[in-house]
Amino acid sequence: MTSFVIGRVALALLLMIGFYLLALSIAFALLWIPYAEFVFAEHITPKLAIICILGGLTILWSVLPRWDRFRAPGPLLTREIVQGTGTRRWCDQASHARRSLLGAGC
Numbered sequence: 646m647t648s649f650v651i652g653r654v655a656l657a658l659l660l661m662i663g664f665y666l667l668a669l670s671i672a673f674a675l676l677w678i679p680y681a682e683f684v685f686a687e688h689i690t691p692k693l694a695i696i697c698i699l700g701g702l703t704i705l706w707s708v709l710p711r712w713d714r715f716r717a718p719g720p721l722l723t724r725e726i727v728q729g730t731g732t733r734r735w736c737d738q739a740s741h742a743r744r745s746l747l748g749a750g751c
Contacts, residue, residue: 668708675701 679721 665708668704672701672704672708675704 675697678697681687
């Protein structure tokens with residue numbers, strides 16, 4: 646069982662590394678085309694340069710990881726709401742982390 650899990654983890658890591666290598670190599674190739682045209686052909690085709698630069702920068706921007714902020718779902722339980730429902734004990738146990746981190750809770 647553990648070798649199966651290790652194999653799946655290794656496959657997931659290889660696929661992730663392969664995705665980033667492919668994306669970065671395509672972006673590098675697109676950004677290299679206008680440079681190579683300027684250096685070797687000594688002129689630039691404006692339409693080709695704009696398309697390649699925009700495409701390469703778009704791929705680089707798309708590969709960057711995003712920082713998603715977690716928003717707690719549902720309404721925040723307050724002491725007044727909880728007292729009438731009989732879930733006081735559950736609220737004390739479930740919101741321990743919230744009280745300790747944020748100074749808030751039931």
